[in-house]
Amino acid sequence: MKHVLLGAAAAMMLTTANFAYADTIKLEPGKETNMVLLPKFLGILVFDQANEGAQEAHKELGNPGKLEFTGPTPENSTAGQIEIMTTAGTQKQGAVMLSNNAGDQIVPAAEAAQAAGTKVVTWDSPIPGGKGESVFVAQVDFGSIGTVMADMALNILGGKGKMAVLSATPDASNQNAWIESMKTALAADPKYKDIELVDVVYGDDQAEVSYNRALALVDKYPDLGLIMSPTTVGIQASAKAMQDEGLCDKVKVSGLGLPSEMASYTMNGCAPEFALWDFRDLGYLTYFTSYGLATGQLKGEIGETFTAGRMGDYTIEADPGREGAKRILMGPFTVYNKDNVEAAAK
């Protein structure tokens, strides 16, 4: 009976999301496990930054195993991710850290890897259905991204105007979730009522495609006031397109961008405001999570709290956006403008 009561008490603690008294797990360094950091594809700066963060954590934890940073080529992203995931199971890797670009097509490969003892931790972009995934390290709360983007639109457009979204690939689950959450935010509060979302287009996260899509948007909607691009490739390409065509007075650009890539556009007024989180931190936290799971120090259960080095304590929780899936929420957001972008770009 005593056990039952204890169990009930523990369950209550978990469900009320009050973890103040739960034991915080300190990960023991120096355990050996090989891991793979698998981005959507190679050649994107933010993924390289995530790798830097993961390498930092790898050194800090003194893991004698190997940390590989490997990914497919852009035109082969889906098949390449499936191949690397399958191979990781064969190699008996401790964990694969995946920024998923294959939608649910990755599920059989991820489940096979899990069955072979390889943990699958997603970051940046999760597996939509949550199957085959141990836990998702979410950069920010997907719901709050919508509000941040809606607020930036409100500021830039001065409360009234037309906006279009330029996204990455149609099946990037993070992008779709953010666009949805922005639509929800726009509909929820009457202060956004004069902002009209006219279109969503896809630039495939390739600079040239995105550049052309941005120009096509301006042609299609002559009275467009803002291009909102929740991807670092799209926002930079859009800003460059508007700058090259001398349209920055009419059409502004905003979304999620890297300070180092966006500083000049912010200073010349093409992209007055944009937001992002730190991808180095995301890689760092993802590594700690994966290391914990791969070495058996974390079970991957809801309510577990652990210390992720310099970033402090994090807790595994239910993912509000995906039923049955688990996440670790990193947060928070930084909004960049003329005042802080140059400092962040260095």
Place this chain on the structure above:
Amino acid sequence: MSRLFSWEGFLFACLIVIFTFNAVAAPDFLSISNQINLFQLSIEKIILALVMTFVIINAEIDLSVGSMMGLSACTFGYLHQMGMPAALVILICLCIGVAGGLFNGWFTARLGLPSLVVTLATLIGFRGLARVMLEDRGIGGFPDWFAALGQKGLIGPIPFALISFVVLFFVLYILLERSGFGRKTYVIGSNRDVADFAGIDTARHKIIIFTMSGAAAAFAGLLYAARVGAVRGDVASGFELDVITIVLLGGVSIFGGKGSLVGTLLSILIVLNLRNGMALLSITGHIQTGVIGLLLIASVVIPRTKLATPSFLKPEVTP
């Protein structure tokens, strides 16, 4: 003996080298599950390569196979989501493959348009249809038996798709190397005019081969859907180039009339072993693509370098 000093002999030597290297360098390479994965990861492409060998020996090309795979996979997802029974949908998808192949064949053989143009058009057209159907959605949730067919072993650990590949290889081998149909394929590929004068219905023959290619692509699309358990509009986009690469590397002449299924098979094994070995050694995608590209350049250049090449490196020349 002549076989040993042929292009196939050279490919076989390459294969032994790559296979041995993999076995030594990557400890998990020889495990049964890896050997099966090695085929499974590219199973659709290698099935298409077998049929593409017929198309190219026949002096044609079919660029639409990747798009037909996508169309078939997307049709499966779309109709299944609408509530049609999976078995019926599979039949419909195969019929679409046959129809698409007939379309390619008809325009090429009867109207005399170049297959490069016709199948480029259907590459765009089939893909367009697939994208119209699914828009930007991904569809999953296929029946368990369908997913199991694509992902689990059917005979022991060997999955259905791999068994299909082996059976198809033997059937097509007999068809190409041991039947009148195969001899006609070579003759038409060498010189269509001569074949016409000899009384062969060359147009009919070409239509049959394009139809085989369309049906195989639709079948491959279904295998893909079963293997990955979800589909979207860009399924298998760009696969046609990998398929053609494998066939050309196997020594099949792009001008038709020359080549063999054994060459294609050896080329398949080389490409798969090379990719698998590099993947096990965690070599990134860019380098993998680069290595395969170099290999293809070599396969084009080496047999045509008259002076510097020892005779055994030259492909067999049919008199």
